[in-house]
Amino acid sequence: MAAHTSNRGNHQSKTPVTIITGFLGAGKTTLLNYILKEKGSRSIAVIENEFGEVNIDRELVADNLLAKEDLVSLENGCVCCSLRKDIVKAFAEIERRSRQQAKRVDAIVLETTGLADPAPVAFTFFANPWLASRYRLDSIICVVDARYLMQHLEDGQHSDGTVNEAVQQIAFADLILLNKVDLVVEEEAKKQVVTAIKSINNSARIIECQLNQETGRPPMDLLLFNNLFSVNRVLEQIDPQFLDSDSDSDLSEDEELSPHDSAQQQQQQSGDLDPGQAGRAVSAAAAAAADSGPLGPTGAPDADTDAVASVQAAELASVAPAAHSGDDDAAQGAAARSSGQAGPSSKTHLSAAASLLRKYRVNGPSGHLTGRKHRREEHDCEDNCEECHIVEGMPIKGDRNPKRRAKRLHDLSDVSSVGIMARGTLDEYRFNMYMRDLLAEKAKDIFRCKGVLSVHGYGNTKFVFQGVHETICYGPAEQPWKPDEQRINQVVFIGRGLDRKALIEGFRTCVWVPLPDGWDEFRDEKTRQPFYVNRRTGEKSWARPVIACARVVATQGATQQPSQLLPRRQPSQLTTQLSQPVSAATTAGQSIPPPIAAGTAAQSAA
C-alpha cells in the first residue's frame, strides 16, 4: 500500500489504482468480483461508489473480500461530482486501516457508479498532491453492455451537441470490455457496437467478453498492473487543453474542513462510511496518519518530513492557488508524471491541478442527489453553471476547434434512485407481478434495479435480483441468510422520472402476510396466479384475504368469478407448487415472463 512505500515521486513504486467504469448494469461489479476471486496472493482494496439509496453492491462484493476492512463504500452519490472530495478521503481511510493492521495493499480498484464521468475522478490523481505522491493511475477499464450500448449512446447524443456519461466513459477508457456478447447474437449488431465504440475511442483495446461466465472472462494479467493509463493519450486524443492552467483557484475555501468537522472526525475510527459521514471519518484517518507519519515498507514510521503536509493536503482535498505557469508547463508536468519521470515544479503541478479541479467541480451546493429539478431551460446560464451540472467539457474526438467543442452535460436532475427496505419475506407471485407491471410501463426509464430478497417459502435462501432496463434475472446469492441476520429485503431503482411513492406503495403489497384461519392458497396451473379457497365454506377468490376483514377484502376487486378457478387441490400439491424457486420464473438474461395477462389480480390482491 502507498502508506507502506517510502518512495515518493517514483511512478512504479506508487500503488496502482484501477478505475472500473461503465454504464449502469454493464457488469462492473461482476468484473470486480472476478478480480477479487482471482487475485491470488495479491492484496487488493476496493473503493466502491454506489449511486442508489440502498447499497446492494456492498452485499454482492463483500463475500469476495478477505476482510471487510478491504472495502470502503462511498454511498448515495457520485464520485465524479457530489462525492469527489471523498475519493481522497477514501484512500486515506484505506491507508489508515492497512496501517492499523500492518497490512500491505498491492492495488486499489475503484468502481464508479454507472452514471459517473471518469474524467474528474482520474484527474484527482494528478490534482491532489497527497494522492499524486502515493498512487498512480494504472488504467481506466470501461465495461460496456453490448446489448444496451446503442440505446445509451443515442440517449447520450443530444440535439444541442452535448454528450452523456456513457460517451465519456468510453472516451476515457484505456481498456474496453465489451460485455454481454451472449445477448447480441447477430454478428452485424455486434459489429455496429464495435464501430460505435471505435468512433469514440479508437486507441483503447476492445475485448469481447461474457463476464458472468468463467470461460468468457479476460485473463487477469490484462486487467491489473497493466500500466495503460497515459495522460499523453488524453491530451492528444481527447482534449489538448485538458491541462490548461490558470492562476485562480476557488477550491480551498469551501473544501476546508471546519473545526466542527474535525471534532466529529475524531469519533469515527472504523467501519464502512455512512453517507455524509464518509468524508469526516476518512479525514480523521488522514490526520491520524499524519500524526504518526507514513509507514515504510516494513511498517515502520518513515522520517519523510513532508508527510504531515501531504496528508493534510489529502484531508483538505484541495490545492493551493499558484501563479500561472503556462499551458506547456502544465501539460509537460502531467506527461512527465505519467511517464514516471520526476514531477514538475510544485508551482506547475498545483497550477494545473487547480485548473482541473475547478473545471470539473460541477455539482451544485446540494449535489444532484437531493432531487433538484433545476433544468437548463429554466434560466439562461453559462458554461460551468453549478446549478445545472453543466461544465465545459470534452470535444468530440477529432474536433480540435475549441469553439465547436461540445459541452458535456452532466444533467442528472431528473435521474434519481429510490431505495426501499422491507422487513420480512416477500410473496413471490406478487413481487413478480410488481416487477412485470413496472417494467412493462417504464423499462426504458428504469436504467437499473437490483435487490436482495427473502422470499416466502424458500427457507434461508437469499435471492439477488438484477435488472437492466427490461432484462431482469433472479438467482440465489452466494451466501444464504445467516441464522442471526435480519431478513430485510432491499431493492433500489435508478432511473429517470421515478415515482417514489408508487414504487414504495407497490413494493409494500409484495410483502407476504399470513392468510386468515381457514383459507388455503393454490396456484392456477397455467398462469401460476394464486387463488384462495375457504376450507369451510368453499368460497374461492383471486384476491388475497386478509386477517382483519377476510370476507370483504376477499371479494373486493376480484376480476373473475371464483367459479372459473381450477378445482381445489390437496395441500401436498400446494406445497410442491410453492416450492418452485423464484428464479425458475426467469433465468439470467431473459425478460421476466408474464405469468398472467396484464392488469389482473396482482393489483386487486392488495
Ligand SMILES: Nc1nc2c(ncn2[C@@H]2O[C@H](COP(=O)(O)OP(=O)(O)OP(=O)(O)O)[C@@H](O)[C@H]2O)c(=O)[nH]1
Ligand atoms: N447475460 C449476461 N449478463 C451479465 C454478463 N455480465 C454481467 N451480467 C449480469 O448483468 C447484471 C448487472 O451486472 P453488474 O455487475 O451488477 O453491473 P454493474 O455495472 O456493476 O451495475 P451498477 O453498479 O448498478 O451500475 C447482473 O445480473 C450480472 O449477472 C454477461 O456477460 N452476460
